[in-house]
Amino acid sequence: MNNRNPKKIMMASSVHVWSDTRIYFKEAQTLANQGFQVDFYALDHPGEKINIPNLTMHYLKPQKRYKRFIHWRFLYKEMIQSDATYFHFHDPELLLTARALKKKLKDEIKITYDMHEHLPAAIRTKQWLPRIIRPILSQVVAYFEKKWMKYCDTVIFAELSYKDNYEELTLNKVDVLNYPTFPNLNELVVKDNVFTMIYVGVLTEQRGLFNMLQLAKSVKDRGIQTFKLKLIGPIFTDEERVQQFIVENHLSDNIELHGRMQYKDIWAHYQAAHVGLCLLHPTPNNLNSHSTKLFEYMAAGLPIVASDFPDFTKMLTEHDCGKTSDPEDYDALYDIIDFYMANPEKNKQFGENGKEAFNRFYNWEREGEKLSSIYSSED
Template identity: 65%
Template sequence: MIRNNSKIMMASSVHVWTDTRIFFKEAQTLASNGFQVSFYAIDFESEKSVIPNLKMTYLKPVKRWQRVSHWKFLYKEMLKSDAKHFHFHDPELLLVARKLKRKLKNEITITYDMHEHIPAAIKTKQWIPTIIRKPLAKLITVIEKKLMRNCDTVIFAEKSYKDNYEELLLQKVDVLNYPVFDNTNWKKQKQDCLTLVYVGVLTEQRGIYNMLELAVALKAKMNGNFRMNIIGPIFTDEATLNAFIQKHQLEENVTLYGRMQYKDIWNFYQQADIGLCLLHPTPNNLNSHSTKLFEYMAAELPIIATDFPDFIDILTTNNCGKTGDIFNAEVLADLVLEMDADKKMLEDMGRNGRVAFDKFYNWKNEEKKLIAIYK
């Protein structure tokens, strides 16, 4: 079979097709630069559109233990394809990559796109029993590196990941997860009360209850004159979450919106005054430059974030936000009140963040590295 050097098969058996990094950034970037992209990902009920050079195949959502059916399907599809390049977004698909490489050898190139450092993440995965997390993380470290030797390139979404793979002899490229943002007709929309926003996965480790505790403290200090819009898929017990909101009578102040299309979150950013990023100090989070920080910068939102060293450095250097102890809701509430009391400081921080985004933290800089891998 003659391989088409302009064809890329991109696959995820874990992420929904609307995942911001793989669909709105990588797949669309490659398609708009002349590559023919076949993109396989989990189906999700959202507005679908036809994009030149981008062919979508939607995989049925299944339980974790059933995903092996997707691996088999993807392997068969890839064997039939005349694509030169294969791009995998999940560590579990390294099993497919190995089988594909053994079959097709140097006819093809394989890129592994590492979204998180899995061995570190395993240590805090709530669905994994605590007693086996450490030994499992060690085992996964060995297996992952062995399987990655079947790849030609590994893409790191964070600079810190590379340090764990120095011994691997393959091309390593940092393609950081900075936002895509079109500032055409961008204008902040002032609301009638202070509005805070968070966009991201909702779990304990991502700070969902820290935000709610902050809301409780603000309700007492501001007589309820604030809004908190929380947007993202809920990966914790929803009944317990709603019970907390009802117990503390936060229904008028806090709204959970669920997963939302990337283009729609910017409407909420336009209406917000402060962006929240209250991540817990887990091994994975400590080394993470959370994408939401840079989305907030793009949207000219001052930021309140966890007092991680890297977060302190980014927000202090660019003077675009404040950090605090996320386990002390009173301290966080005082930060909010301090920022709300000084409108000029709010505006200056928002403007400073936007300048930093335009210079350093935007997808336009990163997409050049992605395109270079295939050109």
């Protein structure tokens, strides 16, 4: 099809739900607001679905991991029939589809690969993969990822560190960092009556799920009864083990599990809380990334307790908006929480410092401009 629409972008994911924060609330909506026509394909999931000008939604039926090739074939057929000039992929597995598409349509189209994580490094710590095969699988994936990325015109890096692994590739490289957007809230949210710690995101062992539970236990073991730990997000580990820990340690009145929540709804919870937690494990991907949670806590004016990774410590110290610790050192973590509980004015000052840093350096507005420029420069 030679008569292509130069303002049309087909954006696709076979892995993420449609309401994924980065893809839908930031990227798709930013491009639509800039006047691009966005055809958006992602997994269906419960949530409030609204009509947005220039944004056409297509919901894919969720499939088990071994059946996701069904989506690849469907998306390829949709793309072949589309009159879009631009195709924007969010998953490494869709590089196969990108390769087939580019071979078929050649220079009629432009392809963008949006890299959310450095997959070869992530594979080395994927808990659902047998440990014995992770190293060789990581090497195989690294080889084919680079080979298939050559069929793309642009790669977007969600973290600054990712590009170091792709220096030999000659395609256009753009950093679009995963900084937050802050919604306009209709009413002032007051703090919870009891001291509340919060985490929002996927709940796994590597992202500190059991570290946060153990921290709650430490707080209670020190005789503090009235506090909350709010965990908002899907649990991608043994949920029965989580519930067992809560019951055995008498934490049912202290821990709230909210499940996945729409992006616009998390901000009231942030603003009602007192401290944001980010107790990630030191895996290669975690060490080389700036967790989006840190910037969301800054945006919401929350002081932070985070893992003592060098980059985390440097940033929180520079902006004087939080403290870091070894995520396994529960005495040190308790001391930080005790400090926040005992010093509400300092707590408030940390939050204000973080919000100022968000407004000056870490908000989505500038990143959205970089995203739009990828397509605007082709006009």
